[in-house]
Amino acid sequence: MTWRFLFAIAVAVLAAAKKRNVVFWFIVGFLFEWIPLIIILFLPNGSGGRVFSGGRSTGTDTRWHRKVSRNCPYCGHHVTFDDIPGNWTCPDCGNTFTYNADGRVSKSREDELMPQVELIVKLFAKLAKRDGVVSENEVRQVDQIVRQAFLPTKEQLGKIMTLFNESRYSEESFESISEKLYASVRGRRDLLVDTVTALFAIAAADGSLRVEEESMIRTACTIFxxxxxxxxxxAQFFGQSSAGEPSHEVSLDASYRLLECAPSDSDQVIKKKYRELIKENHPDRLMSRGASEDSIKEANKKVAQIKRAYEQIMAAR
Structure with missing residues (x-):
């Protein structure tokens, strides 16, 4: 009997070190002695991960600091995770559960999207479509924010982009979506600030803040x-004028983002990227492909923005 207890304790200690269920492995160790001891030695460490996770994306500060603890609805194991509604994975049983806005946890399917995520994506779509044309840079920025802020699965990412495309043409208003999001997150300031920050990042993707975009973001801020x-x-994306008034010209950081470079890059790297973007977006290239007049007009704007960004970066060095 003494040996059984010793084996059970040894197995439990190893289970704790590997972040496994200590009680379960203690019982197994007591019943089967040395066999579970060998098994636990070769088991990988248990680890928890979330499907939707906070992260820092270019121009978007999505940080979730508060922690909560809940019991997994599948195995009952105590799980600690960030206090943000979404899908999480239990480190003990490996099943994915949903942490709801009201604080409850429930069983879930991994490919489901949380209502809050759907509403945020709809806001992204409405803002990107506001000026009539959704540019490639805006789509790229949305994709980057979604990937880094939500860490979606392949199935979820497909649903998100489908929702983004459909929402651009839906009848639902930007104001209505904003009100629903505010109610859904129960006024959670951190989530709302991150949403507004992401909206500015999308607006800055084309190098300037249009009047229509600014009006929409102001509306969201008022509702939130x-x-x-x-x-x-x-100010994280757009600078100040010499008189101290807000400017619609992009900040230096936004210029780096537009050129897809970093302040640490050399002049040669920045110049190379600048030339690549000019070549990629040049109107003559579109004309040779028979592009529409609107597309060519948009390309002219884009080239001008790239040039201004490059000049601003070079002047600051």
């Missing part, structure tokens, strides 16, 4: 109760 934070969030 963030009217007083509007200018500080905007």
């Amino acid at each position: 109760g963030l009217a007083g934070d509007y200018e500080s969030i905007k």
Whole structure:
């Protein structure tokens, strides 16, 4: 009997080190002695991961700091994770569960999208479509934000992009979606600030803040109760004029993002990227392909923005 206890304790200690269920492995160790000891030695460490996770994307500060603990609805194991509604994976049983906005946890399918994520994606789509044309840079920025902020599965990413495309033409208004999001997250300031930050990142993707885009983001801030934070969030992407008034010209950081470069890159790297973007977006290239007049007009704007960004970066070095 003494040996059984010793084996059970040894197995439990190893289970704890590998982040496994200590009680379960203690019982197994007591019943089967040395066999589970060998098994636990070769088991990989248990690890938890989330399907939707906070992260830092270019121009978008999506940080989730608060932690909560809940019991897994599948195995009952105690799980600690970030306090944001979404899908999470239990480190003990490996099943995915949903943490809801009201604090409850429930069983879920991995390919389901949380309502809050759907609403945020709809806002992205409405903003990108506001000026009539959804540019390649805006789509690329949305994709980057979605991947880094939500860490979706392949199935979820497909659903998100389908929703994005459909929402561009839906009858639902930007204001209505904003109100639903505010109610859905129960006024969670951190989530709402991150949403506004992401909206500015999308607006800055084309190098300037259009009047229509600014109006929409102001509306969102008002609905979210963030009217007083509007200018500080905007300043992360757009600079100030010489008179101290807000400017629609992009900030230096936004210029680097537009050229897909970093401040640490050399002049040669930046110049090479600048030439690649000019070549890629040049109107003559589109004309040779028989592009529409609107596309050519958009390309001219894009080239001008790339040139301004390059000049701003070079002047600051």
